[in-house]
Amino acid sequence: MDAEITLTVDGVPRRLTVDTRTTLLDALRERLGNPSAKKGCDHGQCGACTVLLGGDRALSCLALAVAHDGAEITTADGLAADGELHPVQQAFIDRDAFQCGYCTPGQICSAVGVLDEVRRGWPSSATPDLGADPELSHAEVAERMSGNLCRCAAYVNIVPAVQQAGGVTP
Amino acid sequence: MKPFAFARPADVAEAVRTVAAEPGAVFLGGGTNLVDHLKLGVARPDLVVDVRRLTSREVVDLGDGGVRIGAAVTNAELAADRRVRERYPVLAQALLSGATGQLRNLATTGGNPLQRTRCVYFQDVTTACNKREPGSGCTAVGGSTRNHAILGTAGVPDPTAAGTCIATHPSDMAVALAALDAVVHVQGPAGERQVPFQELHRLPDEDPSRDTVLEHGELITAIDLPPLPAGARSAYRKVRDRASYAFALVSVAAVVPRDGEIRLALGGVAHKPWRAHRAEEMLRDAALTEDAVRAAMEAELGVAQPQPGIDGGNGFKIPLVARTVVATVRDLAPEA
Numbered sequence: 125m126d127a128e129i130t131l132t133v134d135g136v137p138r139r140l141t142v143d144t145r146t147t148l149l150d151a152l153r154e155r156l157g158n159p160s161a162k163k164g165c166d167h168g169q170c171g172a173c174t175v176l177l178g179g180d181r182a183l184s185c186l187a188l189a190v191a192h193d194g195a196e197i198t199t200a201d202g203l204a205a206d207g208e209l210h211p212v213q214q215a216f217i218d219r220d221a222f223q224c225g226y227c228t229p230g231q232i233c234s235a236v237g238v239l240d241e242v243r244r245g246w247p248s249s250a251t252p253d254l255g256a257d258p259e260l261s262h263a264e265v266a267e268r269m270s271g272n273l274c275r276c277a278a279y280v281n282i283v284p285a286v287q288q289a290g291g292v293t294p
Numbered sequence: 295m296k297p298f299a300f301a302r303p304a305d306v307a308e309a310v311r312t313v314a315a316e317p318g319a320v321f322l323g324g325g326t327n328l329v330d331h332l333k334l335g336v337a338r339p340d341l342v343v344d345v346r347r348l349t350s351r352e353v354v355d356l357g358d359g360g361v362r363i364g365a366a367v368t369n370a371e372l373a374a375d376r377r378v379r380e381r382y383p384v385l386a387q388a389l390l391s392g393a394t395g396q397l398r399n400l401a402t403t404g405g406n407p408l409q410r411t412r413c414v415y416f417q418d419v420t421t422a423c424n425k426r427e428p429g430s431g432c433t434a435v436g437g438s439t440r441n442h443a444i445l446g447t448a449g450v451p452d453p454t455a456a457g458t459c460i461a462t463h464p465s466d467m468a469v470a471l472a473a474l475d476a477v478v479h480v481q482g483p484a485g486e487r488q489v490p491f492q493e494l495h496r497l498p499d500e501d502p503s504r505d506t507v508l509e510h511g512e513l514i515t516a517i518d519l520p521p522l523p524a525g526a527r528s529a530y531r532k533v534r535d536r537a538s539y540a541f542a543l544v545s546v547a548a549v550v551p552r553d554g555e556i557r558l559a560l561g562g563v564a565h566k567p568w569r570a571h572r573a574e575e576m577l578r579d580a581a582l583t584e585d586a587v588r589a590a591m592e593a594e595l596g597v598a599q600p601q602p603g604i605d606g607g608n609g610f611k612i613p614l615v616a617r618t619v620v621a622t623v624r625d626l627a628p629e630a
Contacts, residue, residue: 144342168330237399
């Protein structure tokens with residue numbers, strides 16, 4: 125069963141017809157030709173499909189496109205402004221925070237979300253004091269990024285990259 | 295995936311009418327569990343009714359020190375709410391111990407308690423499962439039982455019986471809500487009602503297909519948290535196979551008032567969040583010493599039924615949950 129929806133992807137409004145079963149991930153990749161978000165497990169377990177949905181990091185494989193009619197989506201592809209890499213992208217390059225790169229767009233969108241959540245004072249289960257604002261420690265970044273798997277195990281460089289992008293010296 | 299129609303009603307009343315009128319209809323909240331089940335063939339609805347934008351997305355003060363949480367408040371927003379962090383740390387900790395940031399941004403207050411078991415046989419449509427296909431039997435009995443129940447199962451279960459189910463409820467949030475004596479606001483075809491959180495989830499009894507007491511078409515619209523007694527401390531402690539992003543092997547939500555009655559809810563051990571009433575009763579008016587808490591947990595677990603399994607079974611949960619409760623209470627009441 126088809127539905128007509130509008131998605132604003134990386135700043136560009138796109139009108140498209142989707143089957144009600146189509147996920148946001150498949151809509152991006154297969155209908156709109158934006159392959160930035162990756163399909164890893166397709167069951168919400170690996171984080172490769174992470175995008176920013178209305179500014180918040182979310183798994184596009186577990187979101188039905190039809191349920192997000194009108195949404196604003198930013199993929200890793202849309203983070204760079206005017207040819208300048210996003211600070212998180214630059215930090216991933218500076219810190220060599222990837223090997224094969226398959227999980228990287230999801231890692232980067234997730235990291236952008238993490239830095240925003242920390243700025244808002246959101247705690248994590250690694251936050252020592254729920255009443256205090258969290259700091260961007262190694263433990264905080266590792267916990268907050270735990271939904272993004274990396275089969276190359278680049279974690280050892282991903283954590284410092286996220287800290288660097290957040291203005292903390294690893 | 296089986297085709298389905300999609301509806302986004304204008305308000306809660308229309309959503310309830312729409313689902314109530316169609317036996318094959320389901321509500322869609324954040325979708326983190328339902329969309330996966332659509333892919334796996336575990337859920338095969340004819341109609342999906344989106345309610346994510348219909349209920350409140352606010353946490354409001356109730357005036358008595360308690361709060362009302364709108365059903366659309368995300369798990370991430372709720373865990374970050376200053377009132378929840380200050381007054382109900384057990385709930386913030388439970389939420390933050392569950393899933394990941396990307397999932398907590400989607401998952402909702404109304405949907406989280408209604409997520410379904412992660413029993414691998416429930417999620418594998420090639421196996422018999424009384425919860426997914428009533429009357430088909432239970433493949434989990436004698437199978438891989440590491441994540442399965444030790445409480446609320448009547449004796450050694452018969453895998454061929456229609457009432458058999460050894461699944462656990464997977465939600466961390468629900469364990470905290472059980473300890474907090476939360477109240478669930480429900481709107482259904484017959485009107486509104488309130489359900490004490492402890493009574494929301496069921497044991498398998500003769501019908502494991504029903505996780506909760508909600509009838510078809512009933513929608514959670516809000517959850518109230520009553521105020522805790524002055525000086526009460528609370529905490530959630532979760533034991534799992536890895537440090538992050540894993541379901542609980544066992545967990546405990548504890549509320550320890552300055553004077554008065556301790557509340558203990560256990561996760562990962564039963565078909566529902568398990569209020570340890572027997573242990574609570576034994577600890578009433580008692581000093582919360584390690585020996586007293588250990589003895590109370592031994593009494594609570596006297597009826598526990600470990601499940602043998604191809605993975606070594608789950609008998610380890612009995613001492614593990616007792617020790618987890620002892621450690622949690624020791625942290626909350628160190629002077630005892």
